[in-house]
Amino acid sequence: MSDGEATRVDCHVKVLNERVVERARRAGLDVLVYAPHFTRLPEIRQQAAEYSSDDLLVVPAREVFTGTWKHRKHVLAIGLSEPVPDFIPLEAAMAEFERQDATVLAPHPEFANVSLAAEDIATYREAIDAVEIFNPKHFPWHNRRARDIADHLEIAPFTSSYAHLPDSVGVACTAFDATIESEADLCRAFAEDTARRIVYDNGATRLRTTAGELAHLVYENTWEKIDRFFLQGLEPTHPRHIAYDGRFEDVALY
Template sequence: MTFRIDCHVKVLSDRVVERAKQAGLDAIVYAPHFTRLPEIRERAAAYSSEDLLVIPAREVFTGTWRNRRHVLALGLEEPVPDFIPFESAMAEFDRQDATVLVPHPDFANVSLDEDDLRTYAETIDAIEIFNPRHFPPDNRRARELADDLSMPPFTSSYAHLPRSVGVAHTAFDAPIESEADLLTALEDGIARRVVYDNGFDRWATTAAELGHLVYENTWKKVDRLFLSGTEPTHPQHIAYDGRFDDVAVY
């Protein structure tokens, strides 16, 4: 028996849950942008059911907006803000013994490159080898990195839009019935298959998601969301008790 998990979605609603069930998924990993961990956990719990497990996670934006690395962390016990140095974030994940996944490796200015992957090989638990936002050369490069570094693979829909959920998933050869089960499967390198549709639906998803990407990377939105110091995942927000004030990049 295999358990099918979309390992990274950005949206969560009744429509998303229905879409996930239609795609035959057993679980999704919910990691919205710029949302604090307690809120993510609360929403994940509200939408979880016997039919679909929703697992909370954080995709942390490290570094500055123009030169950032995204890291997907599961199993966090304490919140970690965005816009702190990459090295500081990785040290915090180590301290919390979090499960660390690498989305869209070596892509543009938002990803870990080969040097980063080699440096933090002991911390990283899996690397994404297919992302429907990417074109074939990007996904080939990701697979090459995983193979060269002998890192376990995963895939996801990376859905920012409900229609994208389930277009790619990771099928584990082990029961995944809780958050703890998934963390164990990822950390122990449990056998899995990367499954995705490479037909019309995949390319329609790519087009729609890339259109959304253009919107979310406008400077006006960045300025409004992150640089005031009062947003939920800003490192100087009161919720972090000053722990990250000295490393905030904004």
């Protein structure tokens, strides 16, 4: 990545392995933002460092599940210095992000029961650095609604593959008019509203991606949910987990 070249960033992926890295390289990506579900920040950082190289930067991030499982609101945070658990109120999570001066993104707004509503984004307009205006898991009307929210509130846009499956990586990316070679560079690009292009495949590849990712969403919310919450026990990112040393006991929702 040399000065003057656009840096292509897939701003949100859930999977990371050699297949994902190869897929990212074939898609011409320079940066992946890796934010797996229910994984603590130190482990994410370790995995991101393991798969980063001179030609592909992997940036660690957390998609925090605020609220209850039934009414959860996902918020994507980059540049965290300390772990933040899931299942705490939105206002508590946003206060923690502000304390850590993290970059805050609104992924898939108003999608199903897992997203920030337009009212939430308006409330935290000054704290949110970008709104996702295209997500391949969306239907077209979801993307139109997301773009309307970003435009109305005058918040910068971003996109991602939101890949839960390796073959989805790179189907959408944000091309920044800046050189991004570190986590700090990416946070700075968002903070400074660096010029960018929203790039995505809207043909047959996108349709296959949508179908595959929606099928995975059904799995996530049926058997995987049962397995995770009833068979495996306390989540690693549960606010009452010993790893958080009691810091979030007073705001834990479970």
